[in-house]
Amino acid sequence: MTEDFSKLAEEVIARCRKLATFSEDAGGTRRTFLSAPLRDCHREVSLWMKPLGMTVSVDAVGNLRGIYPGASPGAPRILIGSHLDSVPNAGAFDGILGVVIAIGLVESLDGQKLPFGIEVVGFSEEEGVRFGVPFIGSRALVGRVDEELLRRKDANGISIRKAIQDFGLNPNEISRAVLSDDCLGYFEFHIEQGPVLESLGRPLGVVEAIVGQNRLEFVFSGQANHAGTTPMNLRHDALAAAAEWIVAVETLAQRAPGLVATVGFVEAKPGATNVITGAARATLDIRHASDRVRTESLDELIRQAESIAARRGLTVTWKTLLAQNAVAMDPFMTEQIEKAVQKSGCEPHRMASGAGHDAMILAEKVPAAMIFLRSPGGISHDPSESVHLDDVAKALECGRHLLMQLAASREFLGRTCRA
Numbered sequence: 001m002t003e004d005f006s007k008l009a010e011e012v013i014a015r016c017r018k019l020a021t022f023s024e025d026a027g028g029t030r031r032t033f034l035s036a037p038l039r040d041c042h043r044e045v046s047l048w049m050k051p052l053g054m055t056v057s058v059d060a061v062g063n064l065r066g067i068y069p070g071a072s073p074g075a076p077r078i079l080i081g082s083h084l085d086s087v088p089n090a091g092a093f094d095g096i097l098g099v100v101i102a103i104g105l106v107e108s109l110d111g112q113k114l115p116f117g118i119e120v121v122g123f124s125e126e127e128g129v130r131f132g133v134p135f136i137g138s139r140a141l142v143g144r145v146d147e148e149l150l151r152r153k154d155a156n157g158i159s160i161r162k163a164i165q166d167f168g169l170n171p172n173e174i175s176r177a178v179l180s181d182d183c184l185g186y187f188e189f190h191i192e193q194g195p196v197l198e199s200l201g202r203p204l205g206v207v208e209a210i211v212g213q214n215r216l217e218f219v220f221s222g223q224a225n226h227a228g229t230t231p232m233n234l235r236h237d238a239l240a241a242a243a244e245w246i247v248a249v250e251t252l253a254q255r256a257p258g259l260v261a262t263v264g265f266v267e268a269k270p271g272a273t274n275v276i277t278g279a280a281r282a283t284l285d286i287r288h289a290s291d292r293v294r295t296e297s298l299d300e301l302i303r304q305a306e307s308i309a310a311r312r313g314l315t316v317t318w319k320t321l322l323a324q325n326a327v328a329m330d331p332f333m334t335e336q337i338e339k340a341v342q343k344s345g346c347e348p349h350r351m352a353s354g355a356g357h358d359a360m361i362l363a364e365k366v367p368a369a370m371i372f373l374r375s376p377g378g379i380s381h382d383p384s385e386s387v388h389l390d391d392v393a394k395a396l397e398c399g400r401h402l403l404m405q406l407a408a409s410r411e412f413l414g415r416t417c418r419a
């Protein structure tokens with residue numbers, strides 16, 4: 001392919017930077033599920049999709065869906081996408097890049113129609129920031145948004161059901177978001193969010209599997225009391241118990257090769273300088289490529305929480321917010337990506353993803369695969385997250401090769417959705 005993708009890559013990066021300005025916070029990017037800036041983002045992205053001949057809609061969980069038709073009316077479709085929500089104090093590329101590259105690929109077709117339509121999806125929720133539960137957007141496409149999930153509340157006591165209504169959507173229509181069985185597969189471009197590709201000097205990676213993860217919330221309950229009058233040996237300090245357990249989490253993960261475990265949020269109640277903490281809430285995020293190692297490590301951390309609490313005269317309770325096994329990507333699609341990476345003049349590198357992605361949810365229903373772009377400095381979930389212009393151009397070129405390979409593949413066109 002002689003086409004030069006660098007102009008399109010410049011546009012892709014400029015668009016990601018523009019979307020980063022749609023934020024709930026004045027000082028940085030934070031765009032959570034069904035927030036006002038997510039609506040701004042929908043408006044802006046729709047303006048990019050519509051002139052390409054795409055039909056744009058927002059489904060009942062707030063996923064933005066733009067359909068570029070195939071060559072014939074009954075043509076099947078492929079999905080390409082990622083998420084439009086962000087963590088607090090986010091960078092401009094996590095998730096967003098995958099949506100914007102997908103639109104860039106449609107743009108690069110310059111009106112050419114393929115034997116399949118292309119549905120570009122901007123998932124409304126992947127990070128789990130607002131409700132503590134990730135993947136709400138992609139779960140809707142595989143029919144996994146149930147009443148229990150809809151009842152879950154955010155920090156302001158607003159349920160997911162109410163948030164959907166407040167956004168002007170109808171939660172009773174969520175089943176309509178489910179993928180139809182004419183979907184041949186799902187592709188996601190995403191920044192690596194780690195240092196591997198950079199260390200190998202390779203622009204693009206081929207994801208073979210996404211590691212499993214659990215997310216939980218622990219509450220240590222002790223006794224709030226006066227900080228000046230209660231002797232140290234007569235306290236039941238919930239925050240001190242949580243702190244001891246947090247160190248235990250780190251120690252266990254440091255000793256188990258490949259295990260990563262993070263306590264990313266802690267809350268102390270009542271939360272005053274002169275009051276011993278009565279209740280401490282702490283989240284746990286634990287991941288490993290082996291489901292057995294992950295679940296055994298989690299059991300051990302629960303045992304340690306119980307033993308720390310008991311020794312200090314406290315109680316501890318926990319609830320699971322996410323239990324997601326590791327997911328393999330589709331071997332045929334992965335091979336096709338590898339070929340497309342090579343055709344773009346890059347040496348492919350097969351790797352596992354330590355980050356969770358919408359692809360791991362979509363894989364329940366359709367063949368799914370991912371392409372990683374090198375992350376400069378290995379940095380993500382931070383405003384300094386970035387991409388190289390040349391790598392974005394290579395990703396676009398790779399995506400074009402991939403589309404053409406699939407358009408010519410009888411094996412691919414003969415596939416159906418695992419409904």
Ligand code: GLV
Binds near residue numbers: 126127354355357
């Ligand atoms: C998504 O960013 C994750 O936490 O893996």
Ligand code: MN
Binds near residue numbers: 087094127381
């Ligand atoms: Mn993320």
Ligand code: MN
Binds near residue numbers: 083094095190356
């Ligand atoms: Mn992401």
